[in-house]
Amino acid sequence: MAFIEFNGPFDLAATLESGQAFRWRRETADEIGPPWFEGVVFSNIVHIRQVGERLEWAASPDSEQSLAPILRDYLRLDEDFSAIISALEFDDTLRAGLAEHTGLRILRQEPWECLVSFICSANNNIPRITKNVEDMASAFGTPIQAGSGERNAFPSPVQLADAGEAKLRELGLGFRAKYVAAAARRVAEGEFDLYSLREVSYQDALDTLIEFAGVGDKVANCVLLFSMDKPEAFPVDVWIDRALRDWYFSESDEKISRNKMRTWAQARFGEHAGYANQYLFHGRRLRDRN
DNA sequence: AGCCAGGCCCTCC
DNA sequence: GGAGGGCCTGGC
Numbered sequence: 001m002a003f004i005e006f007n008g009p010f011d012l013a014a015t016l017e018s019g020q021a022f023r024w025r026r027e028t029a030d031e032i033g034p035p036w037f038e039g040v041v042f043s044n045i046v047h048i049r050q051v052g053e054r055l056e057w058a059a060s061p062d063s064e065q066s067l068a069p070i071l072r073d074y075l076r077l078d079e080d081f082s083a084i085i086s087a088l089e090f091d092d093t094l095r096a097g098l099a100e101h102t103g104l105r106i107l108r109q110e111p112w113e114c115l116v117s118f119i120c121s122a123n124n125n126i127p128r129i130t131k132n133v134e135d136m137a138s139a140f141g142t143p144i145q146a147g148s149g150e151r152n153a154f155p156s157p158v159q160l161a162d163a164g165e166a167k168l169r170e171l172g173l174g175f176r177a178k179y180v181a182a183a184a185r186r187v188a189e190g191e192f193d194l195y196s197l198r199e200v201s202y203q204d205a206l207d208t209l210i211e212f213a214g215v216g217d218k219v220a221n222c223v224l225l226f227s228m229d230k231p232e233a234f235p236v237d238v239w240i241d242r243a244l245r246d247w248y249f250s251e252s253d254e255k256i257s258r259n260k261m262r263t264w265a266q267a268r269f270g271e272h273a274g275y276a277n278q279y280l281f282h283g284r285r286l287r288d289r290n
Numbered sequence: 291a292g293c294c295a296g297g298c299c300c301t302c303c
Numbered sequence: 304g305g306a307g308g309g310c311c312t313g314g315c
Contacts, residue, residue, distance in 0.1 A: 019296070122297040128313065129296085174311025179298085216298050237296040257305075258297095281296080 002064035004055040006077045011103030012037070012050035015075070018282065019126050020107050020226050022117050022133040023154070040137065042070055042110065043153040045146045060146035076105055084272050088279075091269070093247045097279030104282065106274060107226055111194035112187065113154040114227035115212070118219045119179050128172075135171045136160065136180075160184035179214025186212070194228075202230045217259055225274040234265045234273040243284035 016024040016037050024039040027047075036049045044067060048057035055075075059067045072078065089095045113133075120132045133154070140159045141152030155163070161184040168177035187194065197205040205228055209220035218235045225233035234240075236258040244261050245253070256264075269276035 118296090121295095123295065123310075123312095124297085125295040125313085169311080172312065175298090175309095176311080214298065218297060222296080235296080238294095239296060255305095285296090 001056060001058050002068060004057065004068065004072060004077065006053065006055070008081045009103040010050070010075075010077070010081075010105060011101075012048065012055065012075075014101060014104045015107065018104055018278070021109055021114075022126075022130045023113075023137070038151075040144065040151050040153060041074060042067065043142070043144060045144050045151055046071065061144065074108055076108055079105070081105070084275050087272050088269065088276055091276070093283070094269075094276055094279055097283040100286065101279055101282050104278060106231070106278060108229065109227040110154070111197065111223065111227040112157060115183065115194065115209075115215070115223050116154075116160070116180055118222040118226075119183060119212075119214045120173060120176050121222070122176060122214065122219065124176075132171065132173050132176075136163075136168070139163070139167070139171060157184045157187035161188040176214060179212070183212050183214070197224075198229045202232055205230060206233075217262065221262065225277070231274045232266055232271050234262045234269070234277045236261045236265075237281075239281050239284050240265075240277060243280040246284070247280075 013026070013035065016039070017026070021039070023041070024037050027036040027038055029035055034049045034051055036047055039046050039048070042062075044059045044062050046057060046059045046067075048055055050056075057071065058064065059071075085098055089098060116136070117129065117133050121129050124132075137152040137154050140155040140163045142155075142159075143150070143152050160168070160180060163181070163184075165177045165181040168180055171177075173180060192208075197208060200208075202224065205224055206217075206220050209215050209223055210217065215223075218237055221233040221235035224230035225235065236244075241258060241261065244265070249256065265276065266273045
């Protein structure tokens with residue numbers, strides 16, 4: 001067992017269950033205290049929970065000592081969250097969203113897994129995306145040598161390229177199987193390194209990502225925001241579409257395209273548009289559930 | 291039965 | 304350059 005201390009608003013459960021990442025499971029409560037989560041990240045099984053201003057966690061097979069800085073990075077615990085809040089609270093709607101979802105953070109995920117996950121998100125729903133991702137790992141990923149639980153690392157580009165479209169279709173990916181297989185071949189061939197997109201501009205990275213079949217503006221912006229250090233990314237899906245129309249646009253904007261919505265939002269919310277996106281997204285969904 | 295789900299691609303205008 | 308239809312699959 002290891003511990004991570006942190007400062008500022010942070011809500012582990014909200015962050016892990018916000019639909020950014022698809023391999024975290026809330027474990028059934030069998031003791032008093034906050035819930036545990038089990039996830040697979042960086043080829044490790046990680047158990048983690050938040051107790052107040054501190055995280056309790058354990059990893060396998062790597063040592064907690066070696067994984068600690070990586071996990072800290074993954075959770076963006078060193079991000080200047082107060083600067084983000086003060087940059088966004090000029091907007092009344094966002095100020096409400098910030099209060100409603102205090103501590104919801106954006107993760108810094110592994111780019112390949114993130115890309116494949118969001119290719120699978122097209123015209124899909126979260127439970128099925130989660131199943132698709134887990135099934136790919138079970139079928140083609142490398143088993144993790146850990147004491148308990150049988151979970152596999154997310155498959156590498158080579159592993160998914162070797163699997164091929166037909167076997168991915170058997171897992172139930174549907175028309176997305178073709179896109180995943182093609183992306184896997186392209187990355188496996190070493191044409192470029194997805195991590196290198198962390199080092200280039202937002203626009204250059206976006207232009208590169210949408211060259212993948214099955215990756216349009218929305219999916220690319222998710223990958224940029226959740227794995228490639230592009231906080232200005234702003235994915236416009238059906239929920240953001242509704243949120244902007246409800247809260248910012250008038251009926252005369254009926255015909256505005258989602259691409260225009262993105263550039264409008266980026267102009268308004270600036271370098272932290274991605275966080276604005278998360279609070280609008282979850283705020284709008286919450287309203288529909290109530 | 292028919293529609294929708296955190297879209298994308300293709301065709302046609 | 305953008306509107307419209309089709310798409311795997313599963314749930315309601």
